[in-house]
Amino acid sequence: MSASTTIGFIGLGVMGGPMCRNVATKHAGEVLAFDLSKEAFAAVEGTKAEPVASIEEIAARADIVFLSLPGGPQVEAVALGPILRSGRPGMAVVDLSTTPVAVARKVDAELATAGIDFADAPVARTREAAQKGALSIMVGASKAVFARIEPLLAYMATDITHGGDVGCGQVLKLVNNMLVFENVVTLAEMMVLAERAGVSGETMLEAVSKGSGDSFVLRNHGRKAMLPREFPEKSFPPEYVLKDMSYVFELAQETGVPIRAAETVRKYYEAAVKAGLGGRYFPGVIRLVEDGTFADDADEAGVAAPASAKSSEPVK
Structure with missing residues (x-):
């Protein structure tokens, strides 16, 4: 992945925090981070991750946006709200959350109308594995999108499985x-x-x-x-x-x-x-x-x- 690629990370919770920290530590390019809780930014202190004020800013600046959110309603609200409004053709959204399969496919279809790629890439294993960058990630995406995001997923995981088209990761x-x-x-x-x-x-x-x-x-x-x-x-x-x-x-x-x-x-x-x-x-x-x-x-x-x-x- 090019050093010019800007990564956005939304959601710095129990799993998202350590995942974003690994991305910020290993990626050569810019890393932007957002969470509703100011305290959550402690997870990326000491790294180059740049705290930003809004999801819209991440959507406008990032080439790849990772989501680590509580569930389907939050993913749908973020992806089909500020990201869809402020994103641009050619960017990609990668959802690391666990959501319903139908939600993943709905988000993919609606983002596609704006030329935005999507992958569902839920993670397995523990918080300790997230801290070590040793997660297992199961991906639903087209072959082209998977090839694009796999090197970035490797910042967080030791095992990455391409399960098939969007929804198969979930x-x-x-x-x-x-x-x-x-x-x-x-x-x-x-x-x-x-x-x-x-x-x-x-x-x-x-x-x-x-x-x-x-x-x-x-x-x-x-x-x-x-x-x-x-x-x-x-x-x-x-x-x-x-x-x-x-x-x-x-x-x-x-x-x-x-x-x-x-x-x-x-x-x-x-x-x-x-x-x-x-x-x-x-x-x-x-x-x-x-x-x-x-x-x-x-x-x-x-x-x-x-x-x-x-x-x-x-x-x-």
């Missing part, structure tokens, strides 16, 4: 996230089951990690959060899980695919918010298994739950 991200959310719930149930049956959680994780039950969730969410029962604030909470899951259900409805297991998992995270676990790291759903909260909710919903599921006593 398909891959939603599938990835849903598998994680389901795996966390399944692991939570099996960890508590093992503990109640006399096997420590640590031993259970160690043994399963050596067999066919091993997984990324087990080695990361299981070991780092669920085993020590540490679910910090300002991490990915169940409210964010439910937001992403709503996009999964939208896609399932659009494609006519039944996702029954996902329906049960969604009830878990709804119960987590109801039980006061909102705002904390989402693997905290293990608490619902431990105290029987989800079993109680299942009874109220008319779902049969074994009586033993409510017991807080370990098996003797």
Whole structure:
């Protein structure tokens, strides 16, 4: 990518901040940054990233604009509002957020009327990976746009997958996230089951990690959060899980695919918010298994739950 290429970055939150920092550190050209919160600019202090006063200024000056926003409504409002009004033909917008597939395709179609290219490029992995520039990014874009933005994505990621045309990046991200959310719930149930049956959680994780039950969730969410029962604030909470899951259900409805297991998992995270676990790291759903909260909710919903599921006593 030419040193004359100016990059704009909108959204300096938990993931956007470290991603923008990597871009500002590695890109030879100008980097412009915007966030509604003045405090968010601390994420790029000490870099050449130039804070700007408005999205319109980024749209007018940047050749490539990255978005890292909370979800579909914000992406649509920013891309089809100030960027569409102030942008120019030949620029490109790259959305790093997680949004509905339909939103990605709508934004692409409307930006195209102004000669603006678009790619959906949602990111996977943790904040730590974002800080290290070691994310996985799944991209939906034409081949030409992908070739144009891939070197820039490499500032933030070690793994970049071109999934197909616009929208395919979001398909891959939603599938990835849903598998994680389901795996966390399944692991939570099996960890508590093992503990109640006399096997420590640590031993259970160690043994399963050596067999066919091993997984990324087990080695990361299981070991780092669920085993020590540490679910910090300002991490990915169940409210964010439910937001992403709503996009999964939208896609399932659009494609006519039944996702029954996902329906049960969604009830878990709804119960987590109801039980006061909102705002904390989402693997905290293990608490619902431990105290029987989800079993109680299942009874109220008319779902049969074994009586033993409510017991807080370990098996003797």
